Amino acid sequence: MDMKRKRELLEDYKNRRPEMGVISYCCKETGEVFLGISKDTKADFNSTNAKLAMNYHPNKRLQELWNQYGQEGFELTVAKVLKYEDPKADHMKDLEALRDKCFEKNPEAGKIWL
Numbered sequence: 001m002d003m004k005r006k007r008e009l010l011e012d013y014k015n016r017r018p019e020m021g022v023i024s025y026c027c028k029e030t031g032e033v034f035l036g037i038s039k040d041t042k043a044d045f046n047s048t049n050a051k052l053a054m055n056y057h058p059n060k061r062l063q064e065l066w067n068q069y070g071q072e073g074f075e076l077t078v079a080k081v082l083k084y085e086d087p088k089a090d091h092m093k094d095l096e097a098l099r100d101k102c103f104e105k106n107p108e109a110g111k112i113w114l
Contacts, residue, residue: 019078021082025076039091059110
């Protein structure tokens with residue numbers, strides 16, 4: 001691959017607009033819900049699923065449920081999507097506000113990442 005193409009691909013990556021929002025893991029059997037802020041929902045689902053599959057997730061309750069019911073025992077959703085313009089801007093406050101709204105609707109929910 002030539003240098004020009006590499007630069008183009010790198011620039012495209014830097015300017016991509018990943019889906020940001022609040023992701024949710026809901027155990028179908030118990031109804032327990034776990035919420036997390038995500039700057040890239042697809043990547044965070046993949047990362048969290050990999051940690052759970054390796055029995056290496058920091059949230060012990062989520063890990064326990066995953067070990068008992070497996071991935072098929074969970075409903076994975078994007079609970080809220082953040083609408084944003086600038087992909088390079090810091091969106092943490094907006095993401096935290098979205099997550100707080102989700103916790104208001106479901107005060108029993110836990111956090112994916114402790």
